[in-house]
Amino acid sequence: MQKEKRPIDLNNKVITIRGLKKSFDELDILRGVDLDLHQSENLVVLGRSGTGKSVLIKIISGLLKPDEGYVNVLGQEVAKISGRELDRLRMKIGFSFQNSALYDSMTVRENLEFPLVRNVRNMTRGQTDKLVENVLDAVGLLRAINQMPSELSGGQRKRIGIARTLILKPEIMLYDEPTAGLDPITSMDINNLINEVQERFNTSSIIITHDLTCARATGDRIVMLLEGQFQYQGTFEEIFRNDDPRVKAFYNYNFTD
Amino acid sequence: MGIKKEDTGKNTVDRYVLSKRMDRMFLELSNVYAFVMRFFKEAFLPPYEFREIIKQCYEVGVKSLPLISLTGFIIGIVFTNQSRPSLTEFGAASWLPSLISIAIVRALAPLVTAIIAAGRVSSNIGAELGSMKVTEQIDAMEVSATNPFKFLVVTRVLATTLMIPTLMMYTIFVALMGAYVNVNQNEQTSFITYFIQVFDAISFLDIFSSVIKSFVFGFTVGIVGCYKGYHSNKGTEGVGKAANSAVVTAMFLIFIEELLALQIITALR
Numbered sequence A: 001m002q003k004e005k006r007p008i009d010l011n012n013k014v015i016t017i018r019g020l021k022k023s024f025d026e027l028d029i030l031r032g033v034d035l036d037l038h039q040s041e042n043l044v045v046l047g048r049s050g051t052g053k054s055v056l057i058k059i060i061s062g063l064l065k066p067d068e069g070y071v072n073v074l075g076q077e078v079a080k081i082s083g084r085e086l087d088r089l090r091m092k093i094g095f096s097f098q099n100s101a102l103y104d105s106m107t108v109r110e111n112l113e114f115p116l117v118r119n120v121r122n123m124t125r126g127q128t129d130k131l132v133e134n135v136l137d138a139v140g141l142l143r144a145i146n147q148m149p150s151e152l153s154g155g156q157r158k159r160i161g162i163a164r165t166l167i168l169k170p171e172i173m174l175y176d177e178p179t180a181g182l183d184p185i186t187s188m189d190i191n192n193l194i195n196e197v198q199e200r201f202n203t204s205s206i207i208i209t210h211d212l213t214c215a216r217a218t219g220d221r222i223v224m225l226l227e228g229q230f231q232y233q234g235t236f237e238e239i240f241r242n243d244d245p246r247v248k249a250f251y252n253y254n255f256t257d
Numbered sequence B: 001m002g003i004k005k006e007d008t009g010k011n012t013v014d015r016y017v018l019s020k021r022m023d024r025m026f027l028e029l030s031n032v033y034a035f036v037m038r039f040f041k042e043a044f045l046p047p048y049e050f051r052e053i054i055k056q057c058y059e060v061g062v063k064s065l066p067l068i069s070l071t072g073f074i075i076g077i078v079f080t081n082q083s084r085p086s087l088t089e090f091g092a093a094s095w096l097p098s099l100i101s102i103a104i105v106r107a108l109a110p111l112v113t114a115i116i117a118a119g120r121v122s123s124n125i126g127a128e129l130g131s132m133k134v135t136e137q138i139d140a141m142e143v144s145a146t147n148p149f150k151f152l153v154v155t156r157v158l159a160t161t162l163m164i165p166t167l168m169m170y171t172i173f174v175a176l177m178g179a180y181v182n183v184n185q186n187e188q189t190s191f192i193t194y195f196i197q198v199f200d201a202i203s204f205l206d207i208f209s210s211v212i213k214s215f216v217f218g219f220t221v222g223i224v225g226c227y228k229g230y231h232s233n234k235g236t237e238g239v240g241k242a243a244n245s246a247v248v249t250a251m252f253l254i255f256i257e258e259l260l261a262l263q264i265i266t267a268l269r
C-alpha cells in the first residue's frame, strides 16, 4: 500500500545533519551522513542490519556522541549542549525502541506515568490519569492500562512504547524498526498507527527499517543507508527504479519468496 | 636468524596484549571511580525517589529475613557446639556465653549478613539492571529526559547501605538465640543468666564498629551490583555475567574490607 502524498514544507527543517561520522573500535559505521528532516515529514531510512541505522538515531537523541560532523535538532547542536538543555530537547523527541523497552517491573499505567510525573511538575492525580488514558486511547489499548508488559503481545508492546513517548507531546518521533518481529497484519496496524500519529500530533518522524512494506506505507521520502552514507533518496518508486545491484538485492529479498 | 625474528615478533605481540590489558584495567578503574563519585553527587541532589527507596528497602531487608534467620540461628547453634569441647578441656565451659557473644558481635554477624547479601542482593541487582541495560530500558529512561542513575542506582545503593546494618543487628539477635538454645540444652543456663553474660562480654565499641563495618559492606553490595549491571554487555549472556561477577566482586571486596576493619579496630582498642 502506497502512502498518500502529503505537502511538505521544504523550508522548515527540524533536523539537519552534515558530515556525520561514527566508528567503534576502528570499525567505521557512519562515514559522512547528510540528512534533513522537514516539519511534518515521515522520513524512512532503509538499510541492512548492522549498517548503523540505530547508531544514527541514538546520536540524534544524544545517547551516543558523534566522532565528527554537525547534528542540529530543533535548532540545537545535540553534542554541544549541557545536560539540562539536552533533557529539555529530549522531551521534544519520542524514541520508539526496537524491542519497545517497556519497564517490565511496572504496569502499563506506571510506564506511561514514569516520564510524565518526572518532567511535568504540579500535575494533579486527575490530570495525570486523564493524560495517560488519552494517549492509551490514541494507540487503541486503553483496556491494557493495568496489565504488566510481560502479559502483552509484541504488537501491543510496540503500541505502549509509542504511547509512552507520545505522553510528552513530542515534535519529533524516532522509530527503530517498528515492525521488526511482527506478523504482516500487526505490522500493517503499526504502519497505520505511525501515520495516525503523524497526522494527529503533527510530528516529524524518522522511521528506520529494512521492511519495504513499512517503508512504502509510512514514508513520505525514503533514503538508503549504504556503506555508511546516504545514497539514493526519493519516493519508493524513485528508489527502486534504480539499477544498483545492492538496491535490487534489497528489493528482491523483501518481495520474492 | 629466523628464530630471532620470530622471537621479536612474538615479544611485540605480548607487549601489545599486555598494554591493552593494562589500558582496560585503568579504564575500568576510572569508570568505577566516576560511578562512585556520581552516586555521591546525585544522592544529595533533589528530586528524591522516596517511593522507590522504600520499595528497595523492602526488597533488600524484608525479603532477606527468611534466609538470614535460618543461617543466623544455625550458626549460633553450630558455633556454640563446636567451641564447647576446647573450653571444657580448660575447665572454662562457663565462659561459653562470653566467647559466643564476642565472636558473633565482632565477626560472625557482620560477615555472615554481608556475604548473604552479596549472594542474594548483589546478584539480584546485577541481573536486574543488566537486563534493563540490554533491553534498552535504561536508554529509554535517558531519552525520556528522566535520570536512570537516580532512579535505579541511588535508590538501590541507599537501600543496601541502610538495610544491611539493620539486618546485621537482627543476625546478632538470632544467632545469640540459636546459641542460647544450645547452651540451655547442655549447661541448663537460664535465659537471664545467659544474656547477662552475653552483654557483659561486649562493649559499645564492639557494636559500634560492627555497625559502621556493615554500612561499608552494605554500600559495597549495592554499588558493585549496580556497577556490574549498569555496565553489562549486550546480549543475554551479559546479564548472567553481570550477576555472577557482582557476587564474586562483592564478596572479594567484603573480605578485604573486613581485614582493613580488623586493623583499624585493633588499633583503636
Ligand SMILES: Nc1ncnc2c1ncn2[C@@H]1O[C@H](COP(=O)(O)OP(=O)(O)O)[C@@H](O)[C@H]1O
Binding pocket: A024, A029, A047, A048, A049, A050, A051, A052, A053, A054, A055, A056
Ligand atoms: N555502543 C556500541 N559499542 C560498540 N559497537 C556498537 C555500539 N552500537 C553499535 N555498534 C556497532 O555498530 C554497528 C551498527 O549497529 P546498529 O546501528 O545497531 O545497526 P542497525 O543498522 O542494524 O541498527 C554494529 O556492527 C554494532 O556492533
Ligand SMILES: [Mg+2]
Binding pocket: A053, A054, A055, A098, A176, A177
Ligand atoms: Mg538497529
